[in-house]
Amino acid sequence: MYYDLMQTGLVGELLITGDNDGLKKVCLIKGKNDFIIPSDWIRDEVLxxxxxxxxxxxxxxxxxxxDIRLTPEGTCFQKLVWDALTEIPLGTTVTYADIAKMIGxxxxxxxxxxxxxxNPILIIIPCHRVIGSSGKLxxxxxxxxxxVLLLEHEGMEIKGSERSALVM
Known part of the structure; x- marks a missing residue:
């Protein structure tokens, strides 16, 4: 497995992993001890x-x-859902029910x-664009x-406190 790190400025540091077949994971590293990189992983900035x-x-x-080749590991159902998430346009949100309908x-x-x-590939598979049916986060x-930071970055207006916020 190969990896690299990236500072975002908005949400902190991202861990990016994959292999020659494609991208497997993008996750946020919250702290120094949040994720220990396995010793057999190879850092590859070029890949x-x-x-x-x-x-x-x-x-x-x-x-x-x-436009990135994604090869996340998951069940067939998970991959079906993740594929549907990639169809959500930037600056819009959908509900869990919407995704359920999208996949039939x-x-x-x-x-x-x-x-x-x-979802193992944050941001690129935009699970942050899914909200509750009431509009709450x-x-x-x-x-x-x-x-909240990602949705606001994409131009969404968030009303209220973070835990009970409504997307407008």
């Missing part, structure tokens, strides 16, 4: 240069859509929520404060 360039352009507000499983909202919670693996 991830395009990923970092596109993420950099996203954080500068210059990129609306990513309108009664699978809870399972969709589980798959979204297991719901869970985010990197914390609701970072979900």
């Amino acid at each position: 991830f240069s395009d990923v970092k360039e596109q993420l950099g352009q996203y954080f500068k507000g210059n990129l609306k859509e990513f 499983r309108p009664k699978a909202e809870r399972a969709v929520g589980g798959a979204i919670g297991a 719901t869970g985010f693996s990197s914390g609701l404060e970072n979900k």
Whole structure:
């Protein structure tokens, strides 16, 4: 497995992992001890240069859509949900029910929520764009404060305190 690190300026440091087949993971490193990089992983800045360039352009507000080969590890259902998430345009939000309908499983909202919670490629597979049916913010693996930052960065207006905020 190969990895690299990237400072975002907005949400902190990202860990990027993958191999020659594609990108496997993008996650936020919250602290020095948040994630221990396995000793057999190899740091490769060249392999991830395009990923970092596109993420950099996203954080500068210059990129609306990513063009990166994604190879996340997950079940067939999870991958179906993650593929649907990549169809959510920047600056918009959808609900868990919307995603369930998009994948042809309108009664699978809870399972969709589980798959979204297991998303290994933050930002590029934009799970932060999924909200509750009432418009309230719901869970985010990197914390609701970072979900708010990402949504605001994409031009969304957040009303209220972070935990009960409504997306307008």
